[in-house]
Amino acid sequence: MSIANKIKDYMERASWIRKMFEQGLELKSRLGAEKVFDFSLGNPNLEPPDEVRKAILRLINDERPGKHAYMPNAGLRETRQAVANSLSQDHAVKLTWEQVIMTCGAGGGLNVALKTILDPGDEVLVLSPYFVEYLFYVDNHNGIGKLIKNNEDFTLNVGAIEAGVNPRTKAIIINSPNNPSGRIYDEPSLKNLGKLFETIQKRSGQTIYLLSDEPYSKLVYDGVKIPSIFQAYPYSMVITSYSKDLSLPGERIGYVAVNPGMENWKQVVDGLTFCNRILGFVNAPALMQHIVSKLQGVQVDVSEYQRKRDNLCRGLAGAGYSFIKPEGAFYLFPKSPIPDDVLFVNTLLQENILAVPGMGFGTPGYFRLAYCVEDRVIEGAMEGFRRAVKKATT
Numbered sequence: 269m270s271i272a273n274k275i276k277d278y279m280e281r282a283s284w285i286r287k288m289f290e291q292g293l294e295l296k297s298r299l300g301a302e303k304v305f306d307f308s309l310g311n312p313n314l315e316p317p318d319e320v321r322k323a324i325l326r327l328i329n330d331e332r333p334g335k336h337a338y339m340p341n342a343g344l345r346e347t348r349q350a351v352a353n354s355l356s357q358d359h360a361v362k363l364t365w366e367q368v369i370m371t372c373g374a375g376g377g378l379n380v381a382l383k384t385i386l387d388p389g390d391e392v393l394v395l396s397p398y399f400v401e402y403l404f405y406v407d408n409h410n411g412i413g414k415l416i417k418n419n420e421d422f423t424l425n426v427g428a429i430e431a432g433v434n435p436r437t438k439a440i441i442i443n444s445p446n447n448p449s450g451r452i453y454d455e456p457s458l459k460n461l462g463k464l465f466e467t468i469q470k471r472s473g474q475t476i477y478l479l480s481d482e483p484y485s486k487l488v489y490d491g492v493k494i495p496s497i498f499q500a501y502p503y504s505m506v507i508t509s510y511s512k513d514l515s516l517p518g519e520r521i522g523y524v525a526v527n528p529g530m531e532n533w534k535q536v537v538d539g540l541t542f543c544n545r546i547l548g549f550v551n552a553p554a555l556m557q558h559i560v561s562k563l564q565g566v567q568v569d570v571s572e573y574q575r576k577r578d579n580l581c582r583g584l585a586g587a588g589y590s591f592i593k594p595e596g597a598f599y600l601f602p603k604s605p606i607p608d609d610v611l612f613v614n615t616l617l618q619e620n621i622l623a624v625p626g627m628g629f630g631t632p633g634y635f636r637l638a639y640c641v642e643d644r645v646i647e648g649a650m651e652g653f654r655r656a657v658k659k660a661t662t
């Protein structure tokens with residue numbers, strides 16, 4: 269008697285995440301949490317803005333019935349309208365409520381989108397370094413994930429993407445600001461990508477959907493502006509959540525927005541709505557839909573993350589690490605001082621520092637630090653970072 273071999277295999281392949289987590293727990297119980305410097309998880313350390321608590325209290329005290337009821341699978345109309353209004357402004361493209369489907373976070377949204385567009389054996393281009401769940405999500409819906417390497421500086425390599433397209437290519441997932449690199453893809457490269465896919469469509473009739481996974485789109489630094497994917501390519505969907513910008517990851521609330529310029533947007537929206545239902549999500553959490561509809565434009569204080577980024581970058585550069593300064597999100601992806609990133613992460617562990625090896629993101633030779641942590645973690649870890657690089661290289 270056994271569970272599915274495939275799942276056993278996947279769990280084995282993903283087991284380093286669990287090992288990391290377990291080693292962290294063990295260290296914390298042995299040494300006390302304050303002695304451990306945990307950069308392993310992208311769990312925001314900032315509490316949600318006060319507006320969230322106030323909106324929840326208002327909602328709970330509102331005695332009108334029905335707020336916990338089933339609803340249309342795509343979500344509450346007023347919430348979809350609020351999101352559409354806010355997206356219309358951000359993207360300078362007019363969206364209506366019908367083009368927004370509320371989902372259980374970005375993870376739920378990605379699964380709903382992939383289920384809607386993939387036939388068995390269809391290929392999905394995934395850019396490395398990548399968010400570790402993408403390949404599992406693609407496989408959930410009988411697709412095949414095909415890895416494409418970004419440039420050395422983690423920018424888009426449109427030539428490599430073009431070389432990776434074949435007649436089975438159905439979609440690409442991009443993630444900007446990026447987990448783990450912090451990179452924001454610039455407007456010219458996104459426009460080039462759009463042009464490439466439009467040329468393919470004109471030449472052969474093949475439509476490649478662009479799924480833009482954007483849970484960090486509000487976490488950007490130094491006044492950088494995120495280019496609009498809707499402006500770059502009509503067959504695009506924005507998939508995002510309030511997990512990071514409102515610090516609500518446990519509440520599972522996000523959405524998929526379909527480009528109104530997509531010729532078959534109605535059919536795609538119907539497919540997304542149906543898949544939200546048959547994947548068993550049914551609809552995104554009702555209370556959270558009521559909350560976020562009132563909180564468009566509200567977000568955590570991004571300058572806090574920018575300050576943490578600057579402190580971490582300054583300290584690590586002083587210790588001799590090399591890295592590309594993140595433009596957004598809350599991850600730093602430095603080069604491992606030795607080629608074996610797993611070995612180096614173990615060296616960090618001896619200093620009570622928890623990090624994730626780059627191989628977990630399809631990019632060996634690097635390691636990831638999530639800096640959505642308290643300041644004391646960054647300050648307290650610096651001595652250990654200095655000792656680890658010395659230990660590894662002498």
Ligand SMILES: Cc1ncc(COP(=O)(O)O)c(C=O)c1O
Nearest residue numbers: 310373374375399443447509511
């Ligand atoms: C790149 C990326 N996509 C999607 C997700 C999933 O986010 P959510 O909590 O909205 O499902 C995460 C979470 O860390 C992420 O880093």
